[in-house]
Amino acid sequence: MAHRKPHLPTKTCPVCQRPFTWRKKWARDWDSVIYCSERCRRAGRQALPEA
Numbered sequence: 808m809a810h811r812k813p814h815l816p817t818k819t820c821p822v823c824q825r826p827f828t829w830r831k832k833w834a835r836d837w838d839s840v841i842y843c844s845e846r847c848r849r850a851g852r853q854a855l856p857e858a
Contacts, residue, residue, distance in 0.1 A: 822847040 827843035
């Protein structure tokens with residue numbers, strides 16, 4: 808039987824619109840985590856217009 812962690816906080820990635828859950832490596836800066844992956848972070852940066 809798989810171990811489930813339903814109590815972890817979740818967010819929705821603005822690029823792929825998929826939900827992602829808290830990870831231990833994000834513990835220090837969970838409030839500033841926006842993207843679910845490095846790939847989405849790169850895609851999101853490219854979509855922003857440069858000033």
